[in-house]
Amino acid sequence: MSSEKLNRFKYSKRNLWSGILLGIGIAAFLDETIFHQLLHWHHFYDKSTTNMGLVSDGLFHAFSWFATIGSLFLVADLRSRSAFWLTRWIGGMLLGMGGFQLYDGTIQHKLLRIHQIRYVEDVVLYDLVWNLSAIGMLIVGLFFFIKTQRKLNSGIYHK
Amino acid sequence: MLYELILISPFMCILVLYFVAAIVSSRKERLKKWPLYRYGLWFLGVFSAVAALVGPVAKQAHVDFTAHMLGHLLLGMLAPLLLALAAPMTLVLRTLSVSSARRVSSILKSKFVRLISHPIFALFLNIGGLWFLYATDLYAAMQQSLILHWIVHLHVFLAGYLFTVSIIYIDPTPHQYPFIYRGIVFLLAFAGHGILSKYIYAHPPVGVTVADAEAGGMLMYYGGDIIDATLICILFYQWFRATRSHRFAN
Numbered sequence: 001m002s003s004e005k006l007n008r009f010k011y012s013k014r015n016l017w018s019g020i021l022l023g024i025g026i027a028a029f030l031d032e033t034i035f036h037q038l039l040h041w042h043h044f045y046d047k048s049t050t051n052m053g054l055v056s057d058g059l060f061h062a063f064s065w066f067a068t069i070g071s072l073f074l075v076a077d078l079r080s081r082s083a084f085w086l087t088r089w090i091g092g093m094l095l096g097m098g099g100f101q102l103y104d105g106t107i108q109h110k111l112l113r114i115h116q117i118r119y120v121e122d123v124v125l126y127d128l129v130w131n132l133s134a135i136g137m138l139i140v141g142l143f144f145f146i147k148t149q150r151k152l153n154s155g156i157y158h159k
Numbered sequence: 160m161l162y163e164l165i166l167i168s169p170f171m172c173i174l175v176l177y178f179v180a181a182i183v184s185s186r187k188e189r190l191k192k193w194p195l196y197r198y199g200l201w202f203l204g205v206f207s208a209v210a211a212l213v214g215p216v217a218k219q220a221h222v223d224f225t226a227h228m229l230g231h232l233l234l235g236m237l238a239p240l241l242l243a244l245a246a247p248m249t250l251v252l253r254t255l256s257v258s259s260a261r262r263v264s265s266i267l268k269s270k271f272v273r274l275i276s277h278p279i280f281a282l283f284l285n286i287g288g289l290w291f292l293y294a295t296d297l298y299a300a301m302q303q304s305l306i307l308h309w310i311v312h313l314h315v316f317l318a319g320y321l322f323t324v325s326i327i328y329i330d331p332t333p334h335q336y337p338f339i340y341r342g343i344v345f346l347l348a349f350a351g352h353g354i355l356s357k358y359i360y361a362h363p364p365v366g367v368t369v370a371d372a373e374a375g376g377m378l379m380y381y382g383g384d385i386i387d388a389t390l391i392c393i394l395f396y397q398w399f400r401a402t403r404s405h406r407f408a409n
Binding site for chain 2: 044045047054055057058059061062063065066069070073076077080
């Protein structure tokens with residue numbers, strides 16, 4: 001087995017996590033940039049948000065910045081170790097994006113009522129598209145995760 | 160005019176002292192030349208602190224909350240970051256004689272410095288101080304009393320510096336904490352800053368109009384994002400460097 005494959009297997013967790021973190025960062029970035037700044041679908045703060053919602057929003061905002069930058073340094077680290085595993089990384093990224101979007105669409109929008117996706121009559125439609133696309137990403141991400149996990153467990157690599 | 164000179168004189172002093180120390184220590188034969196970019200960082204750091212205290216931003220800050228917030232970003236976040244990157248303590252240690260440098264480093268190792276430079280303690284001084292300022296009547300009181308005004312500004316600057324050096328290690332740091340530990344503390348501080356920005360947006364401090372609080376809160380939020388992103392980059396870069404040396408060792 002090539003040493004690069006061995007390195008990939010050795011750092012399989014770091015590949016996965018780096019992908020997940022970037023996925024969270026991308027989802028948060030799209031939310032902020034496209035839906036808030038460019039389309040003005042929702043606002044900076046709608047003032048009816050609960051305290052709990054504000055705290056959750058603040059933590060996630062901070063975390064998504066941290067995750068975006070951190071994940072890219074993790075990729076640099078993996079590459080310098082010749083251990084970057086694209087399939088697993090993309091799997092992680094889709095899991096991160098889908099997971100964040102589902103959390104945002106259910107907990108943040110509906111439970112904590114931080115904001116709606118858009119302030120219109122039939123917001124249910126938007127919620128459906130939002131959450132179903134999140135579930136779609138989760139499924140594809142899970143597919144990649146299982147695929148690489150099989151390789152990992154196939155017995156070629158022992159610690 | 161005289162008042163403003165007194166206000167900025169400590170900063171003029173540290174500017175001159177730094178340059179003198181850098182030039183003098185660069186003459187020592189056993190030492191490398193002090194890098195030019197650090198002169199630049201120190202100058203810019205002093206400049207952004209001074210810009211918050213005197214001149215157009217400071218003048219506007221008395222009547223305009225958004226200008227006040229710009230001053231806060233300059234004094235409490237940007238200036239501390241630039242000054243920390245200029246590695247003043249490294250410069251002090253290499254400029255002083257060996258015995259004096261030892262005395263300074265024993266102060267750095269003291270329990271007092273250990274306490275105030277602890278990431279969590281610095282977090283409370285920094286973010287806790289800001290909440291205290293904007294969520295209570297302190298902001299209104301500060302506009303009335305000159306002494307209070309000075310104390311608040313001094314606190315914002317020192318707490319900002321303390322927090323910066325408790326998260327990223329540029330200078331010698333006797334009491335070190337792991338990257339993950341500092342990362343988590345930083346996250347909490349970043350979140351606390353963002354939450355306070357939105358809190359200000361919805362709850363204007365006493366004496367601040369709604370429109371002014373909204374603009375100031377947004378400036379605080381996005382301005383904080385930019386500087387915090389720089390801090391995150393430095394933190395992770397240091398992590399990357401630290402693990403690289405392990406890679407070569409293997």
